[in-house]
Amino acid sequence: MADGHLKWVKSKVKKAILHYGMLQDGDRVAVGLSGGKDSMALLHLLHLIRREIPVDYMLHGIYINPGWPAEIEVMDNFCRDRGIPFLNKITNIGEVVFECHKGNNPCSLCANLRRGAINNTARDLGLNKLALGHHLDDVVETFLMSLLFTGQFKTFSPVTYMDRSGITLIRPLIYLTEKTIATFVQRQMIPLVKSRCPANGQTKREEMKELLLLLEERYPDLRAKFLTALQTQDLKNMWPPVACRNMRALHTRQTVDNPGPKEE
Secondary structure: OHHHHHHHHHHHHHHHHHHOOOOOOOEEEEEEEOOOHHHHHHHHHHHHHOOOOOOOEEEEEEEEEOOOOOOHHHHHHHHHHOOOOEEEEEOOHHHHHHHHHOOOOHHHHHHHHHHHHHHHHHHHOOOOEEEOOOOHHHHHHHHHHHHHHHOOOOOOOOEEEEOOOOEEEEOOOOOOOHHHHHHHHHHHOOOOOOOOOOOOOOOHHHHHHHHHHHHHHHOOOHHHHHHHHHHOOOHHHOOOOOOOOOHHHHHHHHHHHOOOOOOO
């Protein structure tokens, strides 16, 4: 049964990679590690399936160290056991976010700083792709956050090319739910590192997790339906962009287009 679960999980990752062309021969892939279940499962799965798919790629684990204590040796040993290089990139991100900035939205600033740091680190190491452990729950939660906090229909893409760094970001876990990953980590006995972030468990994303759980109680297949909606979206049934937001500009344009009767 355990082998069947492993095979099923790997098939979901392979399918995501195939559907969106995430990997090609010769790719040098940075795996963004945090020590949590998602990133550790991602590295393990990418390690396992590179023996099974006809694509030749290498892996490199990177931990963006924000400056607070963490069990670095757990991630280091995890990579070493699989013959994967590992880099503990020390930064002052924690100090900037929680001591210097002290804003109301530390997670957004921290995410931006970590994104820049890992992109630059991957580029400096000569890597061309960055794999992140975002899963299907993250896709739905990001959509809900965009809708509720910014009024936009938006979530992240499976593959994103970043012009500034020249790095292509890939998310191979998008067909897996958070629950599936948690079960996978437990069955594979993957070691984890506890987060020491001061804001851990107090973020807007945690609110979205709670909302998603409430919705799931009534609509158990919500995540699967959401994935189907993303893959079969019909823009013809969405509203078109607003033609003109400025009433004064609209009046001026109408006056020019229809100047009225010509005076003799």
